[in-house]
Amino acid sequence: xxxxxxxxxxQRRRGLPLExxxxxTGLVTSVMDLHVxxxxxxxxxxxxxxxxxxxxxxxGLAALLTALLAGEIALLCxxxxxxxxxxxxxxxxxxxxxxxxxxVMLRIGGQLTKGPYxxxxxxxxxxxxxxxxxx
Numbered sequence: 652x653x654x655x656x657x658x659x660x661x662q663r664r665r666g667l668p669l670e671x672x673x674x675x676t677g678l679v680t681s682v683m684d685l686h687v688x689x690x691x692x693x694x695x696x697x698x699x700x701x702x703x704x705x706x707x708x709x710x711g712l713a714a715l716l717t718a719l720l721a722g723e724i725a726l727l728c729x730x731x732x733x734x735x736x737x738x739x740x741x742x743x744x745x746x747x748x749x750x751x752x753x754x755v756m757l758r759i760g761g762q763l764t765k766g767p768y769x770x771x772x773x774x775x776x777x778x779x780x781x782x783x784x785x786x
Contacts, residue, residue, distance in 0.1 A: 679783070682779050685775075686772060686775050686776055686779065689771060689772055689775055690769060690772040693769050693771050693772055694769065697768070697769070723745060726745075727741050727742070727745060730744070
């Protein structure tokens, strides 16, 4: 009899770490599910905002391109007809100016597109990780 009660205690001792691990796994799973739900909501909001922004930017860029072309043609004609530049000199000047402007705009645009994405999700994951690790 004492042997069977000894086995029962041993089985309970082995069962406690497994039960604790199971609870911790359940807790971590629950917290991660919460973060996934928050991320999905945030992605949906961001997606709508980005799509609307891209459509508006596309329309604005098309109108800007049309105005830029008209302005460049008018300025090119003015340089050739009024200032007596050759066509090659006027086109070369336009090419240089356009290259410099496009380089500056691409550099600024690249800097603006960097940045935190899904900030609420990242903040939540950071808090959870710190709480679980104990920092």
